[in-house]
Amino acid sequence: MCMNRSQQRGFTLIELIIFIVVVSAGLAGILSVMNTVVKSSADPMVRKQTIAIAESMLEEILLKEYASPSGGTNGVSTCTLAPLVGGVRAPWDNICDYNGYTTTTGVVDILGVAPAGLGSYNISAVTVASSTDLTGVTAKKITVSVTGPGVAISLSGYRSNY
Secondary structure (H helix, E strand, O other): OOOOOOOOOOOOHHHHHHHHHHHHHHHHHHHHHHHHHHHOOHHHHHHHHHHHHHHHHHHHHHOOEOOOOOOOOOOOOOOOOOOOEOOEOOOOOEHHHHOOOOOOOOOOOOOOOOOOOOOOOEEEEEEEEEEOOOOOOOEEEEEEEEEEOOEEEEEEEEEEOO
16 A cells, blocks of 8 residues: 545635735725825815815806996996895896905806805805906906815906997
8 A cells, every 4th residue: 555645625714814914005095095195086076066166156147248238336446345235236237246246145147046055165266357468458357366165266258349
């Protein structure tokens, strides 16, 4: 009879421990990266929302007349904030009516209604001023500044009399 040692297959205890250590280190690294990504994932949403509010306000202003169609005090040369009537911007009929407009208790639409979930966003400044940036064109530069949770955005646009 021949006594042959049978070949054993499998892992030794040391190999198993080394495998567990290597996999644990890799898993810890991946989880730390995931934690960083998840923690800052709300920041782009806040920034996009702040930009959307600024774009909306700038578009609202740019769609208004250059000068007061009724020939009131907000003509081509003067730009003063028009009074809010019942918290509503709807009667404002030209771009100068918005000069100096701000909100401190959240943004509101043109009818004075506060959209849900936007209470922490404010329009920090709207300025309408004569512009010399465009050569040979009578224009006004409109700048809208909006603040959100940890974010401040400022957008500018031009409105000419043509």
